[in-house]
Each structure stands twice: as C-alpha cells, then as structure tokens.
Amino acid sequence: MLDPGDVNxxxxxxxxxxxxxxxxxxxxxxxxxxxxxxxxxxxxxGESLKKVEAEELRRAWRAPEPPVERYFIEVVDRPVGxxxxxxxxxxxxxxxxxxGWLGICIGEEDARxxxxxxxxMELLHQRCLELSCTRTELGVFEFxxxxxxxxxxMGYRQIGTIPHFTWYDGRWWSDIRLxxxxx
Ligand SMILES: CC(C)(COP(=O)(O)OP(=O)(O)OC[C@H]1O[C@@H](n2cnc3c(N)ncnc32)[C@H](O)[C@@H]1OP(=O)(O)O)[C@@H](O)C(=O)NCCC(=O)NCCS
Numbered sequence: 001m002l003d004p005g006d007v008n009x010x011x012x013x014x015x016x017x018x019x020x021x022x023x024x025x026x027x028x029x030x031x032x033x034x035x036x037x038x039x040x041x042x043x044x045x046g047e048s049l050k051k052v053e054a055e056e057l058r059r060a061w062r063a064p065e066p067p068v069e070r071y072f073i074e075v076v077d078r079p080v081g082x083x084x085x086x087x088x089x090x091x092x093x094x095x096x097x098x099x100g101w102l103g104i105c106i107g108e109e110d111a112r113x114x115x116x117x118x119x120x121m122e123l124l125h126q127r128c129l130e131l132s133c134t135r136t137e138l139g140v141f142e143f144x145x146x147x148x149x150x151x152x153x154m155g156y157r158q159i160g161t162i163p164h165f166t167w168y169d170g171r172w173w174s175d176i177r178l179x180x181x182x183x
Contacts, residue, residue: 002075011116013083013123019061023072026079027061028054028176030107039113039144040105043167046087058174069127073106073120080111083120085128092137093160093177099135100128117150125182134183141166142173 002009019027031037031052041050061070066089073081086101100122106112128136138156140147156178165175 002108002114004110008115009015009111009116010073011073011080011120011123012034013074013127014074014079015069015071016061019058022170024054024058025080026107027057027082028052028126030081030105031057033107033109035109036107038166038168039141039147040103042165045167047167055079071130073104073111073116075111075116078108080108080116081106081120082155083124085124085131085133087131088132094135094137094179096135098131098133100124100133102138104129117147118154121154125180135179135181137177137179139175139177141168142176143168148176149180151162154180165180168170 016023030061032049034049037049043050064128067087069085071083072079073083082103082105084103086103088097088099089101092099092101102110102121104117104120104124106117106120125136128134138151139162140151142161157180158176159179160177162175164172166173
C-alpha cells in the first residue's frame with residue numbers, strides 16, 4: 001500500500017510474454033474496476049461494462065500481432081498496472097513509421113495521482129527509441145481530463161479526433177488522437 005504522500009516512487013516496466021495465474025487475476029481486477037473501466041474500454045451505446053474473460057486476457061497477452069510489447073508496471077516489486085507499446089498498429093492515425101502506439105493503465109488506486117504515470121510514460125518513450133520509434137501516438141477519451149493533462153504537459157499535441165467513439169454517462173464521446181516526436 002502506498003501512502004498518499006509517497007510521491008518519489010520509481011516505477012519500472014517489466015516486459016511479460018505471458019502472465020502467471022496470479023498476474024492474470026490482478027489484470028482481470030484492474031480491467032473491470034468500475035472507477036476506471038470507462039477510461040480505457042470502448043463502450044457501445046447504453047453499455048457501462050464490457051466483461052472480458054480471464055482466458056481472453058491471457059490470449060490477448062500472448063498475441064504477437066501487431067508487434068507489441070506488454071508490461072507490468074511495478075513499484076517496489078509490487079505490480080500496480082499495465083502498459084504497452086504496439087509498433088505501427090493499423091489503427092494509428094499518423095503515417096510516419098516506425099511509430100510506437102502507447103497504452104497505460106495504473107490499476108491500483110493508491111498508485112494513481114503520485115506522478116507514476118509521468119515516469120512510466122518517460123520509460124515508454126525511452127523504450128520506443130530503443131525500438132527505433134521516433135514518434136509516438138495514443139488515443140484518449142474526450143472526458144479523461146487527468147490523462148489529457150498528463151499527455152499535454154509532456155508535449156503531446158492533438159492530430160485528430162474520432163467522433164462517436166465510446167459511450168459514457170448517457171452520450172457518445174470522441175477519441176482524441178495525440179502524437180509526440182521523440183527526436
Ligand atoms: C491516466 C494515468 C495514466 C495518469 O497517471 P497518474 O500517475 O495517476 O498521474 P497523476 O495523477 O500524477 O496526474 C498527472 C497529471 O494530471 C493532473 N490531474 C490529476 N487529476 C486530474 C483531473 N481530474 N483533471 C485534470 N488534471 C488532473 C495531475 O495534477 C498531474 O499533473 P501535474 O503533474 O501537472 O500536477 C492514470 O491515472 C491511469 O492509469 N488512470 C486510469 C486509466 C487511464 O485513464 N489510462 C489512460 C487511458 S488514455
């Protein structure tokens with residue numbers, strides 16, 4: 001458990017090719033946490049929860065296409081969330097290749113709001129450069145103020161929006177596409 005005042009915690013990214021049963025249980029819990037579910041899952045009209053079976057998650061973690069690295073975010077050896085880099089996935093908006101498409105989710109509530117997200121993004125950028133990706137792109141839902149604040153403070157700029165992308169709080173919201181050049 002992290003104290004509310006813990007602000008100097010250094011996260012690390014642990015690359016995983018498959019998940020243990022224990023890790024799968026954690027990931028499954030994070031995926032369905034109602035406090036953050038709508039922030040990372042695309043929902044259809046009237047939908048508030050998209051259930052994913054644990055085995056489906058396990059399979060997704062193993063899938064190598066498009067080229068992807070998936071990580072557990074660990075803080076003092078405790079897993080607190082997940083992150084990923086897809087290289088040139090078909091859903092990216094930009095055309096410059098190679099691009100690292102980033103995903104991040106801090107699943108443990110006590111690990112949010114402590115600057116961990118910013119440090120994880122820096123680690124993802126470093127890893128993108130190692131993978132020769134000098135450009136990153138990501139998508140963030142229009143109502144996700146915290147994530148948008150984080151990305152824009154790191155230099156991300158909007159390159160487009162996809163309207164009617166996800167359903168939340170009784171209406172449709174857009175996906176905002178952001179990019180950052182790393183070189
Ligand atoms: C979004 C996320 C990665 C941010 O990581 P974090 O470690 O929790 O980040 P922080 O709480 O330190 O916040 C980052 C910034 O947003 C600000 N912020 C926090 N809550 C905010 C809010 N409701 N509105 C606007 N800004 C907010 C913080 O003040 C901080 O800015 P600062 O560094 O200038 O002070 C993390 O909260 C998370 O995984 N959330 C759930 C899933 C998710 O939204 N994933 C991203 C999908 S695109």
